[in-house]
Amino acid sequence: xxxxxxxxxxxxxxxxxxxxxxxxxxxxxxxxxxxxxxxxxxxxxxxxxxxxxxxxxxxxxxxxxxxxxxxxxxxxxxxxxxxxxxxxxxxxxxxxxxxxxxxxxxxxxxxxxxxxxxxxxxxxxxxxxxxxxxxxxxxxxxxxxxxxxxxxxxxxxxxxxxxxxxxxxxxxxxxxxxxxxxxxxxxxxxxxxxxxxxxxxxxxxxxxxxxxxxxxxxxxxxxxxxxxxxxxxxxxxxxxxxxxxxxxxxxxxxxxxxxxxxxxxxxxxxxxxxxxxxxxxxxxxxxxxxxxxxxxxxxxxxxxxxxxxxxxxxxxxxxxxxxxxxxxxxxxxxxxxxxxxxxxxxxxxxxxxxxxxxxxxxxxxxxxxxxxxxxxxxxxxxxxxxxxxxxxxxxxxxxxxxxxxxxxxxxxxxxxxxxxxxxxxxxxxxxxxxxxxxxxxxxxxxxxxxxxxxxxxxxxxxxxxxxxxxxxxxxxxxxxxxxxxxxxxxxxx
Amino acid sequence: xxxxxxxxxxxxxxxxxxxxxxxxxxxxxxxxxxxxxxxxxxxxxxxxxxxxxxxxxxxxxxxxxxxxxxxxxxxxxxxxxxxxxxxxxxxxxxxxxxxxxxxxxxxxxxxxxxxxxxxxxxxxxxxxxxxxxxxxxxxxxxxxxxxxxxxxxxxxxxxxxxxxxxxxxxxxxxxxxxxxxxxxxxxxxxxxxxxxxxxxxxxxxxxxxxxxxxxxxxxxxxxxxxxxxxxxxxxxxxxxxxxxxxxxxxxxxxxxxxxxxxxxxxxxxxxxxxxxxxxxxxxxxxxxxxxxxxxxxxxxxxxxxxxxxxxxxxxxx
Numbered sequence: 001x002x003x004x005x006x007x008x009x010x011x012x013x014x015x016x017x018x019x020x021x022x023x024x025x026x027x028x029x030x031x032x033x034x035x036x037x038x039x040x041x042x043x044x045x046x047x048x049x050x051x052x053x054x055x056x057x058x059x060x061x062x063x064x065x066x067x068x069x070x071x072x073x074x075x076x077x078x079x080x081x082x083x084x085x086x087x088x089x090x091x092x093x094x095x096x097x098x099x100x101x102x103x104x105x106x107x108x109x110x111x112x113x114x115x116x117x118x119x120x121x122x123x124x125x126x127x128x129x130x131x132x133x134x135x136x137x138x139x140x141x142x143x144x145x146x147x148x149x150x151x152x153x154x155x156x157x158x159x160x161x162x163x164x165x166x167x168x169x170x171x172x173x174x175x176x177x178x179x180x181x182x183x184x185x186x187x188x189x190x191x192x193x194x195x196x197x198x199x200x201x202x203x204x205x206x207x208x209x210x211x212x213x214x215x216x217x218x219x220x221x222x223x224x225x226x227x228x229x230x231x232x233x234x235x236x237x238x239x240x241x242x243x244x245x246x247x248x249x250x251x252x253x254x255x256x257x258x259x260x261x262x263x264x265x266x267x268x269x270x271x272x273x274x275x276x277x278x279x280x281x282x283x284x285x286x287x288x289x290x291x292x293x294x295x296x297x298x299x300x301x302x303x304x305x306x307x308x309x310x311x312x313x314x315x316x317x318x319x320x321x322x323x324x325x326x327x328x329x330x331x332x333x334x335x336x337x338x339x340x341x342x343x344x345x346x347x348x349x350x351x352x353x354x355x356x357x358x359x360x361x362x363x364x365x366x367x368x369x370x371x372x373x374x375x376x377x378x379x380x381x382x383x384x385x386x387x388x389x390x391x392x393x394x395x396x397x398x399x400x401x402x403x404x405x406x407x408x409x410x411x412x413x414x415x416x417x418x419x420x421x422x423x424x425x426x427x428x429x430x431x432x433x434x435x436x437x438x439x440x441x442x443x444x445x446x447x448x449x450x451x452x453x454x455x456x457x458x459x460x461x462x463x464x465x466x467x468x469x470x471x472x473x474x475x476x477x478x479x480x481x482x483x484x485x486x487x488x489x490x491x492x493x
Numbered sequence: 494x495x496x497x498x499x500x501x502x503x504x505x506x507x508x509x510x511x512x513x514x515x516x517x518x519x520x521x522x523x524x525x526x527x528x529x530x531x532x533x534x535x536x537x538x539x540x541x542x543x544x545x546x547x548x549x550x551x552x553x554x555x556x557x558x559x560x561x562x563x564x565x566x567x568x569x570x571x572x573x574x575x576x577x578x579x580x581x582x583x584x585x586x587x588x589x590x591x592x593x594x595x596x597x598x599x600x601x602x603x604x605x606x607x608x609x610x611x612x613x614x615x616x617x618x619x620x621x622x623x624x625x626x627x628x629x630x631x632x633x634x635x636x637x638x639x640x641x642x643x644x645x646x647x648x649x650x651x652x653x654x655x656x657x658x659x660x661x662x663x664x665x666x667x668x669x670x671x672x673x674x675x676x677x678x679x680x681x682x683x684x685x686x687x688x689x690x691x692x693x694x695x696x697x698x699x700x701x702x703x704x705x706x707x708x709x710x711x712x713x714x715x716x717x718x719x720x721x722x723x724x725x726x727x728x729x730x731x732x733x734x735x736x737x738x739x740x741x742x743x744x745x746x747x748x749x750x751x752x753x754x755x756x757x758x759x760x761x762x763x764x765x766x767x768x769x770x771x772x773x774x775x776x777x778x779x780x781x782x783x784x785x786x787x788x789x790x791x792x793x794x795x796x797x798x799x800x801x802x803x804x805x806x807x808x809x810x
Binding site: 036038039041044045046047119120121122123124125126127175176190191192193194216217218219220222223226227229230231232351379380381382384385386388389398400402405408415 | 539761762771
């Protein structure tokens with residue numbers, strides 16, 4: 001009798017559970033991404049594909065960047081900055097654990113920064129953290145960082161993927177088995193195929209909606225289209241704009257158009273004649289028809305820019321009218337520069353659609369003022385060696401995707417070779433300023449100098465064009481920092 | 494027969510050594526720096542130099558070559574620069590997809606191509622022959638990636654019977670793994686089956702005109718018996734040659750189909766590794782391919798000798 005009741009009860013429980021499962025919302029998401037990361041350690045590589053998978057999902061920093069680009073508390077729940085801007089004291093969250101169960105405290109923070117600053121560090125951006133002169137553990141939940149000079153955007157830099165907090169026990173294996181403190185724990189990586197993350201139960205912060213997320217690596221656009229249509233994946237954060245039309249009228253999908261940090265520019269070798277002549281660069285700027293380039297390259301997605309600065313940034317100023325599209329003005333400037341018949345140059349194009357297509361459009365636009373471009377297609381590795389390292393180029397097209405990378409223009413050894421002491425002094429002042437209003441004025445001044453000097457041809461800000469299942473919410477529309485943050489993603493009815 | 498096999502084995506070893514030398518030096522000449530690739534365009538030169546040192550790229554070329562060969566002889570293919578994982582492990586994982594895929598495609602193409610070829614030869618000049626040959630011609634002409642997309646549209650997007658791509662590891666769900674390989678194997682098998690059918694038909698037609706078939710017929714066998722017992726075996730020689738080449742192609746040349754079905758195969762691994770200048774991985778994978786292809790050729794040669802005793806005798810002289 002007793003047994004029968006038990007069996008009956010069990011059956012009832014099972015039925016209820018099964019019915020509950022059938023009714024419940026799905027809590028898994030499968031995301032298609034074009035590039036597979038080479039490794040999963042964001043502190044030892046610059047590939048955006050790494051951050052897409054792990055940034056803010058598996059790993060967290062002291063601060064985190066939200067979808068407006070603003071700095072929010074991360075592992076540090078609060079901080080104080082000394083009057084002189086040199087001492088930062090962070091109060092850390094209590095009860096935080098790494099995914100392998102080890103606890104998180106100030107010693108892990110100290111370890112992480114010492115690792116970035118070590119002589120054998122393989123961090124892609126140790127220079128952001130070089131000004132740190134001392135790292136002091138005050139108590140297990142308080143850490144103090146001292147700088148040798150004030151850095152205006154230090155809190156932002158702490159929120160980058162390069163500065164996530166890792167544990168001494170697991171840091172060496174993070175490339176293939178990442179262990180962080182984030183809301184999602186790494187489960188497995190089927191190389192060439194997918195990475196699987198699962199919600200981490202003991203996560204210290206607000207619980208996330210998803211229980212599981214898979215990143216599926218699909219390089220081919222037509223294949224990605226089929227995978228979306230067949231329901232094999234639930235969305236992708238950046239879909240090729242030429243195939244976007246398939247999804248735009250489809251009620252089962254939500255096309256999410258936003259901005260990125262990718263300023264696409266016609267990089268110009270400023271040290272090489274005739275590009276060392278301001279008039280020649282101004283002529284090229286007048287010869288560019290940005291809207292035609294955007295329409296032809298990305299089907300109209302993306303905003304024109306007049307300086308290397310993201311339009312969604314609060315410091316942005318619209319400078320697209322500095323040198324408007326004007327063929328007569330371009331020809332006149334070329335004549336003034338002693339080149340009335342124009343000149344010939346090479347344009348090296350890396351293997352990305354935006355570069356290859358816009359290169360052809362620019363070649364035809366330049367031809368109208370007598371500048372004859374020879375287009376040379378190169379691979380990325382070759383581009384890095386020829387153009388970036390050896391500076392053996394006239395012109396090239398590339399998107400600079402890191403947030404706030406205007407500082408590169410203050411480095412005379414950077415590949416486009418812009419050497420302007422006035423600008424360098426301005427950037428140094430900007431870096432050392434913490435007052436927001438002053439920073440904004442300085443940033444606008446910096447953009448204006450770069451626009452007037454026509455250092456490079458400023459083309460457009462790459463758009464982010466996501467395609468998602470219409471029942472998914474919480475995806476970032478804009479991408480102010482490299483990543484695909486799962487925190488707010490959820491299924492709705 | 495043993496001497497024949499030994500001579501072939503020696504040739505095999507020499508081929509491998511030459512291939513290793515060529516692979517190493519050719520890749521060393523490629524422009525591009527893996528350290529720079531990993532750290533991207535905002536990295537400082539100091540950071541790049543440090544990483545180069547850690548990857549062991551600063552040693553002279555001959556030292557790296559000797560280290561590479563010695564390592565491989567002990568089964569150590571080195572550690573991938575960009576993926577920071579053992580090369581042997583990475584390649585092994587991919588072979589778990591590429592080899593079954595190649596074998597399935599091979600089996601399908603043989604199961605379809607050979608009978609059709611025999612049938613066409615038996616019905617030479619008839620309507621069936623024409624239909625089979627026109628179909629085969631079309632099959633050769635259709636690019637396999639395009640056929641793959643058509644298959645995806647029909648079976649995955651419209652009917653939803655099979656996944657549009659991707660691969661579930663064998664140890665997780667072998668049924669799902671198998672389902673994931675159906676469409677790609679079909680896409681790969683179509684041109685191969687078409688070629689096999691054509692070669693089989695031509696070879697059999699050639700053989701049917703031979704004296705020994707007439708003799709067999711004179712002894713009282715029907716045409717069907719004569720062709721089956723004496724013709725097919727002789728017609729298999731050119732077919733074996735094609736099969737050997739096809740298998741090599743299926744292991745090394747499936748990158749486009751792997752892309753269409755986003756399969757984690759060897760072709761895609763090599764493609765990515767080349768663009769990322771993960772030279773140690775490219776070298777290891779290329780050597781594995783050379784071994785596979787030359788081993789297939791070796792086996793084809795030995796299979797020849799088994800089918801045709803004349804080849805053995807000639808080579809022992």
